[in-house]
Amino acid sequence: MNEALEQFRSETRAWLAANCPVGARGPGEIHSGSTKVVFQPDTQQWLKVMAERGWTVPQWPKEYGGADLSLAETQILYEEMQAIDARPPLMNMGTRMLGPTLLEHGTEDQKRRHLTLIAKGGAAWCQGYSEPGAGSDLAALNTKAVLHGDHFQIDGQKIWTSGAQYADWMFCLVRTDPSVPKHQGISFVLLPMDQPGVTIKPIQLISGSSPFCETFLDGALAEKRDLVGTLNEGWGIGKRLLQHERSGQGGLGPSAGRSRPVGVTVDLDLTDLLRRYGSDPVQTASQRDEVIQWQMRSRAFSLTQRRMGEEARGGAAPGAATSMFKLYGASLAQDKQALTADLMGSQGMGWEAAGFSSEELGATRSWLASRAVTIYGGTNEVQANIIAKRVLGLPD
Numbered sequence: 001m002n003e004a005l006e007q008f009r010s011e012t013r014a015w016l017a018a019n020c021p022v023g024a025r026g027p028g029e030i031h032s033g034s035t036k037v038v039f040q041p042d043t044q045q046w047l048k049v050m051a052e053r054g055w056t057v058p059q060w061p062k063e064y065g066g067a068d069l070s071l072a073e074t075q076i077l078y079e080e081m082q083a084i085d086a087r088p089p090l091m092n093m094g095t096r097m098l099g100p101t102l103l104e105h106g107t108e109d110q111k112r113r114h115l116t117l118i119a120k121g122g123a124a125w126c127q128g129y130s131e132p133g134a135g136s137d138l139a140a141l142n143t144k145a146v147l148h149g150d151h152f153q154i155d156g157q158k159i160w161t162s163g164a165q166y167a168d169w170m171f172c173l174v175r176t177d178p179s180v181p182k183h184q185g186i187s188f189v190l191l192p193m194d195q196p197g198v199t200i201k202p203i204q205l206i207s208g209s210s211p212f213c214e215t216f217l218d219g220a221l222a223e224k225r226d227l228v229g230t231l232n233e234g235w236g237i238g239k240r241l242l243q244h245e246r247s248g249q250g251g252l253g254p255s256a257g258r259s260r261p262v263g264v265t266v267d268l269d270l271t272d273l274l275r276r277y278g279s280d281p282v283q284t285a286s287q288r289d290e291v292i293q294w295q296m297r298s299r300a301f302s303l304t305q306r307r308m309g310e311e312a313r314g315g316a317a318p319g320a321a322t323s324m325f326k327l328y329g330a331s332l333a334q335d336k337q338a339l340t341a342d343l344m345g346s347q348g349m350g351w352e353a354a355g356f357s358s359e360e361l362g363a364t365r366s367w368l369a370s371r372a373v374t375i376y377g378g379t380n381e382v383q384a385n386i387i388a389k390r391v392l393g394l395p396d
Contacts, residue, residue: 009076016080019049025085027267032092034124034166047121050089057095057119060103064111065119093125093163093245094118098171101241105229114169114190126193127245128158128172128215129238135160136382138173139182139235143217145174145189147224147231152176152189154197154220160376164200164213167193172222173238176231188234188241191222207369209265212376243322245377264337264369266362270294273343287343294332294339301332324391327383330373337363337370 023042031039031047039047050056053067058074060066069077081088099118102111117123134141143156154174164170170191177185193200197220202210229237270291278284308321340363341348348363350356374380388394 005072005076008073009080012077012080013083015053016084016086020081020084020086021045024087024089026087028087030087030091031089031121032124032163032166033090033094033118033121033168034092034163035122035168036124036166046087047089051120054119056090056121057099060099060115060119064103064115065117090121092118093127093171094123094169097127097241097245098125100244101171101237102228104240105237107225109225110190110228123168124163124166125169125171126161126164126167126213126215128161128170128217130160131157132159136379138238139186141173141175141186143172143174144178145176145187145222147176150224152222152224152227154189154191154217154222156217158215158217160203160212161200161215162211162213162376164193164215165202165210169193170215171228171241172217173234180232183235185232186235186238187231188228188237189222190226190228191220195220197221205369205372207365209365209369211369242378264333264366264373266340266359266366267336268340268359268363270336270339270343273340277343277345277347290339291343294335298332298336301328323378323383323386326378327380327387330377330380334370334373337367341367 021042023040024046029040029043031043047056051065054060054062054065055067055069055077057064057066058069058077059071060068062068094114095118099115102115106114114123118125128143129138129141131141131143141156143154143158145152145154152174154172156174158170158172161167161170170193172189172191174187174189175185176187179185191198197218199216199218201214201216203212203214204210205212228234274284274287274291278287305325308325344360344363347356347360348367350360350364352361389396
């Protein structure tokens with residue numbers, strides 16, 4: 001490694017050691033940028049100092065709140081953060097999905113207003129895509145937007161809007177021309193959540209949590225200046241954002257290793273669980289094989305993620321690779337939660353009782369929550385179809 005990068009590593013290591021609070025190291029909460037959530041003091045302080053340095057989104061341009069770091073410098077930053085077990089200072093749909101999309105398709109005004117706020121952790125975002133009648137067939141969406149002067153009036157319903165109850169803004173696909181084929185006449189708009197025309201109803205899941213919501217838009221307003229791209233040509237932008245989403249879910253982002261599936265709150269070391277809960281020698285031997293197999297799959301996946309991530313950040317469009325990562329990564333995450341509960345034995349099946357620790361109860365809920373991982377963000381079946389068509393070249 002050249003001298004400049006070695007110097008950067010040395011300075012980064014010293015700065016992180018001096019500025020990363022103890023409460024921002026190890027497992028724990030990660031700031032989402034939401035103005036509706038009260039975060040712990042160390043979480044807030046960690047966000048503050050990292051945002052001042054531009055390290056919440058290190059590769060973004062400085063004028064939009066980033067640090068203009070190179071790929072090599074970014075990798076060093078995250079390696080040094082990992083070395084001290086520092087959590088990401090900020091993680092949300094703004095940093096992982098909307099931000100990269102605006103960098104490609106946003107106006108200068110949109111970039112300066114939204115990207116700088118995202119980088120500082122000043123707003124959380126949610127995704128207004130799926131509707132009750134438009135899930136896998138997203139282009140069948142019916143939420144309509146009509147332009148009146150300087151505002152779009154939006155009417156319709158979105159569903160499975162993750163974190164909508166805590167979001168400050170929504171990026172939303174709307175139909176602006178119903179007279180053309182369904183993949184046309186769609187626009188991509190940004191709208192604030194705190195307005196009279198927005199009603200949010202959390203959906204309680206089998207795990208007991210409510211990370212997903214129904215969102216009703218009844219005369220909600222989006223400014224004309226917050227139309228991203230060209231009117232009626234938002235489908236391409238919406239698809240590009242999905243590539244960024246699936247890249248994040250598949251681990252192409254440098255902080256993806258800290259990202260947990262929606263609703264999963266317990267993420268434990270399998271080897272440690274085997275040591276703590278293993279008692280029957282025969283069963284333990286079988287479980288050891290399962291743990292080793294999962295670890296091998298995870299390591300191979302991680303190495304492939306890194307290679308593809310370097311290609312993506314080097315300018316190569318990820319394309320269908322995002323579907324491969326989403327499909328395999330979702331199954332891998334789901335398998336880990338099932339294996340976690342299995343290693344705990346009957347202690348991994350508790351719902352509520354004095355005989356279970358909070359970790360064990362959390363493992364049960366996380367196992368249940370993980371059943372949705374292969375559905376949201378594009379089902380495994382949809383991803384398999386994309387791979388069959390675009391990678392393998394199979395007929396429709």
